[in-house]
Structures are given as structure tokens and as C-alpha cells.
Amino acid sequence: MAAAAAFKVDGGFMERQQRIAPWVCEEHLQLQDMARGFFDAELAPNIARWCKQGAVDRDFWCKAGELGLLGASVPEQFGGSGGDHGHDMVIFREQGRSGDANWGLSVHSIVTHYLVNFASQDQKQRWLPKMVTGEFVGAIAMTEPGAGSDLKAIRTTAIKEGDNYVVNGSKTFITNGQTADLIVIVAKTEPSAGHKGVSLVILDETETPGFRRGRNLEKVGLKGQDTSELFFDDVRIPQANLLGAEEGQGFYQLMKELAYERTIIGVKALGNCELAISETLRYVKDRKAFDKRLMDFQNTRFKLAECQAQLEVLRAFVDRCITDMLAGKLDGPTAAILKYWSSEAQGKIMDECLQLFGGYGYMMEYPIARLYIDARVSRILGGTSEIQKEIIARSLDS
Numbered sequence: 116m117a118a119a120a121a122f123k124v125d126g127g128f129m130e131r132q133q134r135i136a137p138w139v140c141e142e143h144l145q146l147q148d149m150a151r152g153f154f155d156a157e158l159a160p161n162i163a164r165w166c167k168q169g170a171v172d173r174d175f176w177c178k179a180g181e182l183g184l185l186g187a188s189v190p191e192q193f194g195g196s197g198g199d200h201g202h203d204m205v206i207f208r209e210q211g212r213s214g215d216a217n218w219g220l221s222v223h224s225i226v227t228h229y230l231v232n233f234a235s236q237d238q239k240q241r242w243l244p245k246m247v248t249g250e251f252v253g254a255i256a257m258t259e260p261g262a263g264s265d266l267k268a269i270r271t272t273a274i275k276e277g278d279n280y281v282v283n284g285s286k287t288f289i290t291n292g293q294t295a296d297l298i299v300i301v302a303k304t305e306p307s308a309g310h311k312g313v314s315l316v317i318l319d320e321t322e323t324p325g326f327r328r329g330r331n332l333e334k335v336g337l338k339g340q341d342t343s344e345l346f347f348d349d350v351r352i353p354q355a356n357l358l359g360a361e362e363g364q365g366f367y368q369l370m371k372e373l374a375y376e377r378t379i380i381g382v383k384a385l386g387n388c389e390l391a392i393s394e395t396l397r398y399v400k401d402r403k404a405f406d407k408r409l410m411d412f413q414n415t416r417f418k419l420a421e422c423q424a425q426l427e428v429l430r431a432f433v434d435r436c437i438t439d440m441l442a443g444k445l446d447g448p449t450a451a452i453l454k455y456w457s458s459e460a461q462g463k464i465m466d467e468c469l470q471l472f473g474g475y476g477y478m479m480e481y482p483i484a485r486l487y488i489d490a491r492v493s494r495i496l497g498g499t500s501e502i503q504k505e506i507i508a509r510s511l512d513s
Contacts, residue, residue, distance in 0.1 A: 136434040154213040165339030180249030193243035211386020216489040217339030226253030254295035256286040273302035292343025313365035315358040336488035377454035384457040448510035455503035458493035
């Protein structure tokens with residue numbers, strides 16, 4: 116089968132999965148149709164090329180911005196569409212259903228909402244319109260060579276000097292690292308204060324020379340996503356670029372957005388799983404062995420039944436979490452459960468689906484191969500499965 120045909124998914128299956136969740140309104144459905152059409156035309160056909168070049172085309176960001184996909188829940192006064200997080204989740208699910216995990220929209224969206232929720236009016240006016248149009252791409256510089264989830268271990272510093280912060284340190288595994296124009300740096304403004312000394316400082320590349328981008332890291336999967344090292348050597352950032360009214364709020368700001376980030380991961384996993392099962396159904400209905408369709412073998416039917424059961428549970432919990440989030444009731448432990456369950460289920464479904472493709476499943480011209488490879492990092496990013504279990508366990512012991 117030609118690679119170009121690999122995205123002609125089982126339309127009937129996909130339509131049957133399109134339940135109308137309680138949180139969905141007519142605007143969400145219209146946005147879904149628009150996003151799906153855009154991703155089918157502009158995203159899916161380019162994934163293989165982006166994987167070879169190691170980054171998504173910059174003009175793709177601008178095209179997405181023109182359609183309002185970068186600011187669906189940003190207030191209209193700052194150039195957005197004025198929607199809610201449900202609009203964001205519609206877009207992320209369609210990205211997942213298109214088979215893509217490379218476009219760094221999720222990190223860009225998180226940066227955008229740091230600005231919406233914590234920035235001053237001046238900062239919002241300066242940066243949000245550019246984030247919404249795609250003129251600026253966002254990144255979060257948090258992880259360091261010696262520090263991941265443990266914020267107390269962060270060594271990057273931002274020390275006041277005159278009207279500036281002087282930033283020194285290094286970051287790694289930074290999504291959009293080669294592309295980003297606006298980088299939220301997680302740094303210690305008071306190094307001796309532990310997590311209470313953490314602040315978020317915004318680097319605007321147009322006004323801050325001197326920081327260095329390292330190599331575009333070679334990863335097991337997500338080949339089309341630019342993931343980089345960043346280096347800060349006496350980089351001067353205006354004190355006016357502190358996010359929030361005072362220093363030491365970084366830990367709170369990061370934690371405040373974790374539920375949103377983990378819901379995104381769950382929604383994208385849902386979309387990826389829907390595509391994987393759809394692709395597998397199409398293949399096993401066409402492929403024959405011993406004069407029978409693969410679909411006619413009991414093992415095939417039982418394995419797909421197991422996958423569908425996991426998918427239905429995932430969909431129901433995703434919808435519950437989005438409903439809670441829109442009502443302002445999504446708590447950290449529940450978001451941790453979603454992140455843990457969705458990433459683990461995603462890995463299992465991709466593995467079972469790839470197995471049903473046999474040798475063809477190991478060929479990169481088939482989307483299932485890339486879906487399988489890209490799914491592995493879901494159990495790591497946004498907090499590992501082990502971190503999520505610790506969060507869940509602490510909630511049980513409180």
C-alpha cells in the first residue's frame with residue numbers, strides 16, 4: 116500500500132466514535148469541522164517531511180493562527196476568539212486524530228495561558244496578539260540536565276542588576292526550542308529559598324540578544340518536533356518581564372497550569388487512539404491470511420474489542436475532566452489520574468494495533484508505526500507515570 120493512502124482512515128468508525136459530550140456546544144462542533152479540514156489538508160500530508168527536517172514549518176504556525184487555532188480561548192481584546200478551554204480541547208483532539216504529535220501547539224498554548232492568567236495588562240498587550248497570530252511561538256524552559264520534576268533542584272538563576280535580571284544556566288528537552296520567540300524561563304530569583312524562590316521570567320528574543328540555542332536533540336520519536344538545549348550566559352532580561360506582580364510565584368504559577376497541561380495530554384492520546392483503532396480496522400478487514408480476513412480470526416476480534424473497551428473508558432474520563440475543568444472544578448489528583456491512565460492506555464492500544472499489522476506495522480510508511488513510536492514519550496512528558504502515581508497516592512493519604 117502506498118504511503119499516500121495511509122491516512123484514508125475508516126470514516127465509518129471515526130464517525131461512530133464522535134459522541135456529543137455534555138460540554139460540547141454548536142461552536143465546538145463548528146470548530147471541530149474547521150480544524151479537521153485544516154489538519155487533513157495542511158498537517159497530515161506534511162508529517163513525514165517535518166520528521167525528516169526535524170521541525171514543523173514556520174508558515175504552518177501562521178496558517179493556524181489565521182484560522183484562530185492558536186487563540187481559541189484567548190480574550191478577544193488580545194486578538195483571540197474569546198472561547199473557553201473546551202475550544203482548545205476540540206483542536207487538540209483533532210490534532211491527535213490526524214496522527215500528529217510533532218506540532219508543539221500544546222506548549223505554545225500553555226505559554227499563552229500563562230500570559231492570560233498571570234501577565235500584566237502591558238505584557239498581555241505586547242505578546243498575546245503575536246502568540247495568537249503565530250508571529251511568536253512559545254516555549255517553556257524548565258527542565259535542566261540535573262532537574263526535571265523537582266523544581267527545588269533547578270540551578271538557573273535570574274539575579275537583579277539595575278533594571279534587569281541577569282540569567283545564567285542551561286535547559287534541555289525544550290519543546291519548540293529551535294523555533295520559539297517567547298520563552299518562559301523557570302529560574303531562581305532567590306536561590307536559597309527552595310521552591311519559594313522560583314520565578315518565571317519571559318525572554319522575548321526580539322529584545323534580548325545573547326542566549327544560545329544548542330542542538331536540536333535527536334529523539335526516539337517526535338522526529339518532527341524541535342526539542343532543544345538552551346544556554347543562558349549573563350543574559351539580560353528587563354525586570355518588567357517578570358511574570359506576575361512579585362517574585363517567588365513561579366512554583367504556584369506552574370502548578371496552576373498543570374491540570375490544563377495534563378488534560379491536553381489525555382485529549383491528544385484519545386485522538387491518537389481513535390486513529391490507531393480506525394487504521395487497524397481498515398487493515399484487518401482488507402488483509403487476508405489462510406483465505407480469511409484477519410478480522411475473521413477470533414484473536415483479532417478479541418484484541419480489537421479490548422482496545423475499544425479501553426478507548427471508551429478513556430473517552431468517558433476525558434469528557435468528565437473537561438466538564439470539571441470548564442466548571443473550575445478539575446483538581447490536581449484527578450488530572451494526574453487522567454494523565455496516567457491516558458498515557459498508559461495509549462501505549463497498550465498502539466502496541467496491540469501494531470501487532471495486528473504484522474511486519475507492515477514495523478514499516479514507517481504506515482501511520483501505526485509512528486503512532487507507536489511517538490506514544491512512548493507520553494508516559495514521560497508532563498510528569499512521568501511514576502510522578503502521577505505519587506500525586507494520586509498522596510491524595511488518598513490526606
